[in-house]
Amino acid sequence: MATRQPIEPQPKVEVKGLNLYYGQHQALKDVGLAFYANQVTAIIGPSGCGKSTLLRCLNRMNDGIAGIRIEGKIALDGSDIYGRRQDLIQLRKAVGMVFQRPNVFPLSIFDNVAYGPRVHGLKNHARLAEIVERSLASVGLWGEARDRLNAPALGLSLGNRQLLCLARLVAVEPEVILLDEPASALDPISTLRIEELMRELQKEYTIIIVTHNMQQAARASDRTAFMLAGELVEYGETRQIFTNPRDSRTERYVTGKL
Amino acid sequence: MSVRESFDRELQVLQKDLLKMGMVAEDMVHKALQALANRDMALADTVVAMDDEVDRLNLEIESRCLQLIALQQPMAKDLRTIAAVMKIITDVERVGDYAVDIAKESVKLADRPLFKPLVDIPNMAELVKKMLRESLEGFVTRDLNLIHQMIRHDDDVDHLYKYLFDELMGFMEKDPRLVYQALHLLMITRSLERIADHITNIGERVIYMETGEMKELHA
Numbered sequence: 001m002a003t004r005q006p007i008e009p010q011p012k013v014e015v016k017g018l019n020l021y022y023g024q025h026q027a028l029k030d031v032g033l034a035f036y037a038n039q040v041t042a043i044i045g046p047s048g049c050g051k052s053t054l055l056r057c058l059n060r061m062n063d064g065i066a067g068i069r070i071e072g073k074i075a076l077d078g079s080d081i082y083g084r085r086q087d088l089i090q091l092r093k094a095v096g097m098v099f100q101r102p103n104v105f106p107l108s109i110f111d112n113v114a115y116g117p118r119v120h121g122l123k124n125h126a127r128l129a130e131i132v133e134r135s136l137a138s139v140g141l142w143g144e145a146r147d148r149l150n151a152p153a154l155g156l157s158l159g160n161r162q163l164l165c166l167a168r169l170v171a172v173e174p175e176v177i178l179l180d181e182p183a184s185a186l187d188p189i190s191t192l193r194i195e196e197l198m199r200e201l202q203k204e205y206t207i208i209i210v211t212h213n214m215q216q217a218a219r220a221s222d223r224t225a226f227m228l229a230g231e232l233v234e235y236g237e238t239r240q241i242f243t244n245p246r247d248s249r250t251e252r253y254v255t256g257k258l
Numbered sequence: 259m260s261v262r263e264s265f266d267r268e269l270q271v272l273q274k275d276l277l278k279m280g281m282v283a284e285d286m287v288h289k290a291l292q293a294l295a296n297r298d299m300a301l302a303d304t305v306v307a308m309d310d311e312v313d314r315l316n317l318e319i320e321s322r323c324l325q326l327i328a329l330q331q332p333m334a335k336d337l338r339t340i341a342a343v344m345k346i347i348t349d350v351e352r353v354g355d356y357a358v359d360i361a362k363e364s365v366k367l368a369d370r371p372l373f374k375p376l377v378d379i380p381n382m383a384e385l386v387k388k389m390l391r392e393s394l395e396g397f398v399t400r401d402l403n404l405i406h407q408m409i410r411h412d413d414d415v416d417h418l419y420k421y422l423f424d425e426l427m428g429f430m431e432k433d434p435r436l437v438y439q440a441l442h443l444l445m446i447t448r449s450l451e452r453i454a455d456h457i458t459n460i461g462e463r464v465i466y467m468e469t470g471e472m473k474e475l476h477a
Contacts, residue, residue, distance in 0.1 A: 215331055242333050244470030254333040256262050 009036035012206040013058060013095075013176060018072035020053060020062070027053045029230040031072070035176070040198050040207040042217035042238065045227035046258065051210045054227070055178050058208065059095035060088060076176070093120065096174040100181040102161035104168075109136075109156070110149040112164055116172035135171040139163045139197055159190025166197065177201060179209040183216065195220040214254060218242045226250045228258075265330050269339060272322055273398065276343055276350070279315040280394040282308060283350050284387055286357035287453065291383040294364035294446065295376055302368075305361035312354035319347050335467070342467035346397070349456040349463075353390065356449040356456075363442045363449075372443075373429070373436050379443065382418045382450050385411055386457070393460040400468050405461045409475050415454040422447045 011034035020028035028050045035041050035058075043051040056062045057074060060081065074081050081091055093116075105112050113132045122128060132149070136142040141163045145156075153164055162182060169177060179198070183191040198207050198220050211217050217224050217238065224241040226234045226249075234241065234250040245251045252258040286308050293302040323344045326332060332340055392408035395401070426440040426447075458475060466472050 214333065218333070243337060245334050251334050255336045256265075256333075 009039060011035070012037040012077065013208075014073075014075045014078075015054075015057075016073045016075075018054070018057065018074065019070070020050075020057065021069040022065070023067040027230050028057070031227075031230075031232045033225055033232055033235050035206055035208055036223070037206050038202055038204075039222040040202050040209065040220055041223045041225065042221035043208065043210045043225045043227060044212075044214060044217050044253070045233075046253070047212075048229075049227040050230040051225075051227050052180055055097075055180055055208060055210045058176070058178055059092050059097055061097065063088075093172050094174055095176040095178060096169040096172065097178040097180065098162070098165050098169060098182050100184055102158060102165050102185075104153040104156070104161045104164055106152070106154055108150045109145050109153045109164065112153045113167050113171050116168060120172060131171050135167040136164075138170050138201070139167045140193065141167055157190075159186050159193065162186060162190065162194065163197070166194075166201075170201070174205065176206040176208065179207065181210055181212060184212060191216070214242075226253060228253070265326075265332075265336075268322070268326060268330075269336065272319060272326070272340070272343055275315060275319050275322075276346060277394055277398060279312060279319065279347060280350050280390065282312050282315070283353040283357065284390045284394075286312070286354055287360070287383060287387055287390070290357045290360040290364060291380060293361055294367065295380065297364070297368040297371075299365055299368050302361040302365045306358050309354050309358050312351055316347050316351040320344060338467045338470060342397075342463040345463045346460050349459045352456045353453050356453045359449045360446050363446050367439060367442050373439055378418060378422055378425075379447060379450070382415060382422070382447060385415055385418070386450050386453050389415070389454055389457045393457050393464065396461065397464045397467075400464070402465060402468055405464050409458055409461045412454050412458045415451060419447055419451040 013035040015034070016032050018028050018031040019026065031050075031054060043054060045051045053062065057070065058081075062068055062070065070082065076091070076094065080086070081095075105115060107115070110129075110132055113135050114128045117128060117131050122131075133142060133146075136145050141160060144160065145164075153161065156164060162185075166177075183194045186194065195216060198209065201207060202222075209217075209221065221238045223236065224238045225232055226241065226245075226247075228249055234245060234247045236246075240246075241250060242254055245254060249258065286305050289301055289308070290305045292298065293305060323340050326340055327337075330336070389408050389411050392404055392411075396405040396408060423444065426444045429436045429440045462473065462475050465475070
């Protein structure tokens with residue numbers, strides 16, 4: 001192994017006493033957990049358990065929703081992301097997100113990846129080309145895309161479009177990558193590529209994935225959080241959650257009885 | 259029937275077949291000792307033949323476990339149950355093999371009366387059969403108290419083995435004409451002692467299945 005692993009993993013994102021209300025409905029109930037640097041953390045649970053809502057809190061994607069109220073604290077490297085002085089653009093640069101359906105822009109492959117760095121003010125073409133190559137290479141897409149950088153990104157297969165979304169994210173050098181069901185629309189081969197990529201990317205980033213697919217969580221994550229009806233029921237090492245869960249509700253969910 | 263229900267049913271059948279396999283092995287130990295006590299060579303042959311059934315169940319249960327893992331991707335207790343079954347059948351299969359060894363020893367001893375009546379060896383065999391019954395019952399009922407109680411019997415078996423070892427060695431030292439019988443009887447006690455160790459392993463797997471804790475309970 002090239003990098004030396006610290007004995008105690010460092011908390012990158014810490015969530016404390018998080019409550020979230022949509023009007024009268026409480027979608028998150030006193031959720032508290034830490035996401036660790038250089039680990040893949042999976043959040044699992046049945047539909048409507050609050051897992052995507054929790055994920056979206058981590059880069060304040062819920063902010064614009066009418067009637068929403070959020071209490072509690074979320075800290076990135078110790079500083080409150082809901083604090084008054086938090087710059088939202090900077091936050092979303094640091095904490096990037098990939099969605100269920102690949103949302104590539106109707107632009108060329110090159111312009112998709114260069115989009116973020118350009119928004120952040122980079123104009124130098126040589127520098128942009130370098131970032132595009134590095135980003136595409138880091139998601140394993142450079143070989144396929146190098147000769148068609150100016151082709152429309154929408155011409156790529158669904159799986160490659162999702163990889164392109166990841167490359168677009170990597171281009172702005174985030175610290176945390178949030179993945180919301182990133183492979184649920186993909187075929188098994190593309191799914192495997194995404195999972196392998198998560199393992200590759202965890203060397204540099206903190207990865208948090210919401211997934212319905214328990215085998216995916218089991219295969220591709222270090223830690224797993226199980227949520228039910230807005231509560232964090234159990235959080236622990238993935239191998240423990242799937243071989244010997246402590247809470248009977250987790251047991252029922254992972255064995256398909258819930 | 260839902261997917262989950264059919265999986266549950268397959269798990270039930272798997273456990274039922276394991277129980278069946280265990281009962282055949284127990285019957286083999288019982289018959290092997292009867293063959294010894296009554297110098298019944300036909301019964302000894304029966305024990306050897308019964309081992310085919312144990313071997314067949316071993317392979318069949320293992321292949322069904324592998325199928326369940328591949329097709330159902332079991333998690334948590336389901337996974338632990340299947341993993342436990344896969345380990346337990348290996349131990350039960352070994353119990354069957356040792357019963358065959360005892361049966362074969364009893365054939366070698368059948369040509370003339372024993373130099374002394376059998377007392378401690380049948381006692382040891384009763385204890386071993388009791389352990390096997392309790393381990394299987396504990397597996398079915400998930401009764402960990404019963405399993406712990408069963409594992410404690412292994413100490414008694416070990417004591418009996420040590421006692422018989424010394425006693426048979428004593429006979430051999432005193433009278434070389436007894437070596438043939440004493441040595442074969444010693445082999446039989448050794449097989450019984452090994453059976454008890456395999457049964458202890460079964461107990462450890464039942465505890466793992468129930469608690470997720472993997473530990474060696476008895477050396």
